[in-house]
Amino acid sequence: MKHNIYFADLSPFRPLFASGLPVLCYHKVGRKPAGAKLRGIYVSAGLFSRQMSQLRAEGYRSVSADRLTMNKAPAREVLLTFDDGSLSVLRNAMEPMAAAGFRGINYLVSGLLGGVNEWDTVHGEVPDRLMDEAQVREWMSAGHEIGAHTKTHPKLSRIPPAHAREEISGSKKSLEDRFGVPIRHFCYPYGDYSPQVRDMVEEAGFETAVTVDPGVWRGDTDRFLVPRISARAHSLNFRNVFKRLLGRPLVDASPLLG
Protein backbone atom coordinates (compact mmCIF):
# COMPACT_ATOMS: atom_id res chain seq x y z
CA MET A 1 0.00 0.00 0.00
CA LYS A 2 1.23 3.45 -0.86
CA HIS A 3 1.20 6.04 1.90
CA ASN A 4 0.60 9.63 1.10
CA ILE A 5 2.25 12.51 2.81
CA TYR A 6 0.78 15.97 2.69
CA PHE A 7 2.75 19.15 2.82
CA ALA A 8 1.05 21.70 5.06
CA ASP A 9 3.82 23.25 7.10
CA LEU A 10 7.52 23.12 6.33
CA SER A 11 8.87 22.16 9.73
CA PRO A 12 8.30 18.38 9.68
CA PHE A 13 9.51 18.24 6.09
CA ARG A 14 12.95 19.74 6.64
CA PRO A 15 14.85 16.44 6.84
CA LEU A 16 13.05 14.98 3.84
CA PHE A 17 13.44 18.13 1.73
CA ALA A 18 17.14 18.21 2.58
CA SER A 19 17.57 14.70 1.22
CA GLY A 20 16.70 15.53 -2.41
CA LEU A 21 14.64 17.86 -4.57
CA PRO A 22 11.09 18.24 -3.26
CA VAL A 23 8.54 18.34 -6.07
CA LEU A 24 5.36 19.81 -4.64
CA CYS A 25 2.00 18.90 -6.16
CA TYR A 26 -0.93 21.31 -6.20
CA HIS A 27 -4.25 21.16 -8.02
CA LYS A 28 -6.51 24.07 -7.13
CA VAL A 29 -5.63 27.11 -5.08
CA GLY A 30 -8.51 28.90 -3.41
CA ARG A 31 -11.70 28.36 -1.54
CA LYS A 32 -13.33 24.97 -1.88
CA PRO A 33 -16.73 25.54 -3.54
CA ALA A 34 -19.90 24.34 -1.83
CA GLY A 35 -20.62 20.75 -2.68
CA ALA A 36 -17.06 19.82 -3.69
CA LYS A 37 -16.37 16.18 -2.92
CA LEU A 38 -12.64 16.07 -3.59
CA ARG A 39 -11.70 18.27 -0.66
CA GLY A 40 -8.07 17.26 -0.62
CA ILE A 41 -7.21 18.94 -3.90
CA TYR A 42 -8.00 22.46 -2.70
CA VAL A 43 -5.33 24.48 -0.95
CA SER A 44 -6.59 27.81 0.31
CA ALA A 45 -4.98 30.97 -1.00
CA GLY A 46 -3.88 31.76 2.55
CA LEU A 47 -2.17 28.42 3.08
CA PHE A 48 -0.55 28.63 -0.34
CA SER A 49 0.82 32.09 0.44
CA ARG A 50 2.17 30.91 3.77
CA GLN A 51 3.89 27.95 2.13
CA MET A 52 5.51 30.17 -0.47
CA SER A 53 6.77 32.69 2.07
CA GLN A 54 7.98 29.94 4.38
CA LEU A 55 9.99 28.32 1.61
CA ARG A 56 11.41 31.64 0.60
CA ALA A 57 12.30 32.57 4.18
CA GLU A 58 14.28 29.34 4.46
CA GLY A 59 16.29 30.19 1.38
CA TYR A 60 14.56 27.96 -1.16
CA ARG A 61 14.48 28.87 -4.80
CA SER A 62 12.20 27.33 -7.36
CA VAL A 63 13.59 25.45 -10.34
CA SER A 64 12.35 24.48 -13.78
CA ALA A 65 11.15 20.94 -14.42
CA ASP A 66 14.30 20.70 -16.57
CA ARG A 67 16.14 20.18 -13.28
CA LEU A 68 14.78 16.63 -13.29
CA THR A 69 16.92 15.81 -16.32
CA MET A 70 20.11 16.52 -14.37
CA ASN A 71 21.65 13.91 -12.14
CA LYS A 72 22.12 15.93 -9.03
CA ALA A 73 19.72 17.61 -6.64
CA PRO A 74 21.26 20.78 -5.21
CA ALA A 75 20.16 21.95 -1.78
CA ARG A 76 17.32 24.38 -1.08
CA GLU A 77 15.60 24.01 -4.39
CA VAL A 78 11.95 23.21 -4.89
CA LEU A 79 9.90 22.37 -7.98
CA LEU A 80 6.34 23.71 -7.83
CA THR A 81 3.91 21.68 -9.95
CA PHE A 82 0.20 22.17 -10.62
CA ASP A 83 -2.03 19.52 -12.19
CA ASP A 84 -4.95 20.08 -14.58
CA GLY A 85 -4.58 23.76 -15.52
CA SER A 86 -7.17 25.03 -13.04
CA LEU A 87 -8.02 28.71 -13.52
CA SER A 88 -7.85 29.03 -9.72
CA VAL A 89 -4.07 28.72 -9.98
CA LEU A 90 -3.82 31.64 -12.38
CA ARG A 91 -6.13 33.70 -10.17
CA ASN A 92 -4.74 32.85 -6.73
CA ALA A 93 -1.26 31.35 -6.98
CA MET A 94 0.55 33.70 -9.33
CA GLU A 95 0.76 36.63 -6.96
CA PRO A 96 2.19 34.77 -3.95
CA MET A 97 4.61 33.00 -6.28
CA ALA A 98 5.74 36.30 -7.78
CA ALA A 99 6.17 37.76 -4.29
CA ALA A 100 8.48 34.87 -3.41
CA GLY A 101 10.25 35.01 -6.77
CA PHE A 102 9.01 31.49 -7.59
CA ARG A 103 7.95 29.91 -10.83
CA GLY A 104 6.14 26.68 -11.50
CA ILE A 105 4.82 24.27 -14.11
CA ASN A 106 1.18 23.57 -14.88
CA TYR A 107 0.34 20.24 -16.52
CA LEU A 108 -2.53 20.90 -18.94
CA VAL A 109 -5.29 18.62 -20.20
CA SER A 110 -4.95 19.57 -23.85
CA GLY A 111 -8.46 18.61 -24.94
CA LEU A 112 -10.18 20.62 -22.22
CA LEU A 113 -8.54 24.06 -22.32
CA GLY A 114 -11.18 26.65 -21.46
CA GLY A 115 -13.50 23.87 -20.30
CA VAL A 116 -14.02 22.19 -16.98
CA ASN A 117 -12.77 19.09 -15.13
CA GLU A 118 -15.04 16.73 -17.07
CA TRP A 119 -13.19 13.69 -15.75
CA ASP A 120 -14.51 14.59 -12.27
CA THR A 121 -17.89 16.11 -13.15
CA VAL A 122 -19.00 12.81 -14.72
CA HIS A 123 -18.73 11.41 -11.20
CA GLY A 124 -20.80 14.25 -9.75
CA GLU A 125 -17.99 16.62 -8.76
CA VAL A 126 -18.59 20.35 -9.03
CA PRO A 127 -17.19 21.95 -12.20
CA ASP A 128 -13.86 23.73 -11.94
CA ARG A 129 -12.94 26.16 -14.71
CA LEU A 130 -9.73 25.33 -16.60
CA MET A 131 -7.49 27.94 -18.18
CA ASP A 132 -8.24 28.78 -21.79
CA GLU A 133 -5.59 29.52 -24.40
CA ALA A 134 -5.26 33.20 -23.54
CA GLN A 135 -4.99 32.41 -19.84
CA VAL A 136 -2.31 29.81 -20.49
CA ARG A 137 -0.39 32.45 -22.39
CA GLU A 138 -0.76 34.79 -19.42
CA TRP A 139 0.65 32.03 -17.19
CA MET A 140 3.57 31.53 -19.55
CA SER A 141 4.34 35.21 -19.98
CA ALA A 142 4.76 35.49 -16.21
CA GLY A 143 7.67 33.06 -16.61
CA HIS A 144 5.89 29.82 -15.74
CA GLU A 145 6.09 26.56 -17.66
CA ILE A 146 3.52 24.18 -19.08
CA GLY A 147 3.58 20.42 -19.42
CA ALA A 148 1.18 17.78 -20.70
CA HIS A 149 -1.41 15.84 -18.68
CA THR A 150 -3.00 13.89 -21.60
CA LYS A 151 -5.90 15.01 -23.80
CA THR A 152 -8.85 13.95 -21.61
CA HIS A 153 -7.40 12.80 -18.25
CA PRO A 154 -7.95 8.99 -18.40
CA LYS A 155 -6.36 6.33 -16.22
CA LEU A 156 -3.69 5.38 -18.71
CA SER A 157 -3.07 1.86 -17.41
CA ARG A 158 -6.76 1.00 -17.77
CA ILE A 159 -7.32 1.90 -21.43
CA PRO A 160 -6.11 0.08 -24.58
CA PRO A 161 -2.43 0.77 -25.32
CA ALA A 162 -3.12 2.46 -28.66
CA HIS A 163 -5.54 4.81 -26.96
CA ALA A 164 -3.09 5.54 -24.15
CA ARG A 165 -0.36 6.28 -26.68
CA GLU A 166 -2.63 8.76 -28.45
CA GLU A 167 -3.58 10.46 -25.16
CA ILE A 168 0.11 10.88 -24.35
CA SER A 169 1.59 11.95 -27.67
CA GLY A 170 -1.55 13.77 -28.84
CA SER A 171 -1.44 16.08 -25.82
CA LYS A 172 2.21 16.87 -26.50
CA LYS A 173 1.60 17.73 -30.14
CA SER A 174 -1.55 19.73 -29.50
CA LEU A 175 0.12 21.92 -26.84
CA GLU A 176 3.21 22.41 -28.98
CA ASP A 177 1.08 23.47 -31.96
CA ARG A 178 -0.98 25.88 -29.91
CA PHE A 179 1.70 27.49 -27.81
CA GLY A 180 4.78 27.16 -29.99
CA VAL A 181 7.04 25.78 -27.27
CA PRO A 182 8.51 22.30 -26.85
CA ILE A 183 6.49 20.26 -24.34
CA ARG A 184 9.03 18.13 -22.52
CA HIS A 185 7.34 17.27 -19.26
CA PHE A 186 4.44 14.94 -18.54
CA CYS A 187 2.17 14.20 -15.58
CA TYR A 188 0.21 10.93 -15.19
CA PRO A 189 -3.51 11.57 -14.53
CA TYR A 190 -4.42 10.23 -11.05
CA GLY A 191 -0.75 9.31 -10.70
CA ASP A 192 -1.74 6.14 -12.54
CA TYR A 193 0.90 4.34 -14.60
CA SER A 194 2.25 0.92 -15.48
CA PRO A 195 5.70 -0.04 -16.79
CA GLN A 196 4.22 0.01 -20.29
CA VAL A 197 2.68 3.46 -19.82
CA ARG A 198 5.96 4.77 -18.42
CA ASP A 199 7.75 3.57 -21.57
CA MET A 200 5.12 5.14 -23.83
CA VAL A 201 5.81 8.51 -22.22
CA GLU A 202 9.51 8.18 -22.90
CA GLU A 203 8.88 6.99 -26.47
CA ALA A 204 6.59 9.97 -27.12
CA GLY A 205 9.62 12.22 -26.67
CA PHE A 206 9.00 13.55 -23.18
CA GLU A 207 12.00 14.05 -20.92
CA THR A 208 10.38 13.69 -17.51
CA ALA A 209 7.12 12.51 -15.95
CA VAL A 210 5.75 13.10 -12.46
CA THR A 211 3.71 10.69 -10.33
CA VAL A 212 2.00 11.09 -6.97
CA ASP A 213 4.20 8.46 -5.39
CA PRO A 214 5.50 10.09 -2.20
CA GLY A 215 9.12 11.08 -1.82
CA VAL A 216 11.70 13.53 -3.09
CA TRP A 217 13.60 13.38 -6.35
CA ARG A 218 17.19 12.28 -6.11
CA GLY A 219 19.74 12.10 -8.87
CA ASP A 220 19.23 8.37 -9.31
CA THR A 221 15.41 8.50 -9.47
CA ASP A 222 13.85 7.35 -12.75
CA ARG A 223 12.99 10.68 -14.36
CA PHE A 224 9.83 9.16 -15.82
CA LEU A 225 8.65 8.20 -12.32
CA VAL A 226 9.36 11.35 -10.36
CA PRO A 227 7.84 11.26 -6.84
CA ARG A 228 5.98 14.26 -5.49
CA ILE A 229 4.67 15.60 -2.23
CA SER A 230 1.07 16.76 -2.29
CA ALA A 231 0.22 19.99 -0.55
CA ARG A 232 -2.84 19.80 1.61
CA ALA A 233 -4.19 21.39 4.73
CA HIS A 234 -4.29 18.22 6.79
CA SER A 235 -1.25 16.21 7.69
CA LEU A 236 -1.77 12.62 8.67
CA ASN A 237 0.48 9.75 9.60
CA PHE A 238 3.63 11.81 9.44
CA ARG A 239 5.57 9.63 11.80
CA ASN A 240 5.16 6.37 9.93
CA VAL A 241 5.53 7.79 6.48
CA PHE A 242 8.63 9.78 7.27
CA LYS A 243 10.14 6.83 9.04
CA ARG A 244 9.70 4.79 5.89
CA LEU A 245 10.99 7.49 3.55
CA LEU A 246 13.96 8.47 5.65
CA GLY A 247 14.63 5.16 7.33
CA ARG A 248 14.42 6.76 10.75
CA PRO A 249 11.80 8.29 12.96
CA LEU A 250 11.06 11.93 12.59
CA VAL A 251 11.24 13.60 15.95
CA ASP A 252 10.02 17.09 15.19
CA ALA A 253 6.73 16.04 13.59
CA SER A 254 5.15 15.53 17.00
CA PRO A 255 3.67 19.03 17.38
CA LEU A 256 1.63 18.45 14.25
CA LEU A 257 0.47 14.97 15.07
CA GLY A 258 -1.96 16.28 17.68
Ligand SMILES: [Zn+2]
Ligand atom coordinates in the same frame (compact mmCIF):
# COMPACT_ATOMS: atom_id res chain seq x y z
ZN1 LIG B 1 -5.03 15.61 -13.01
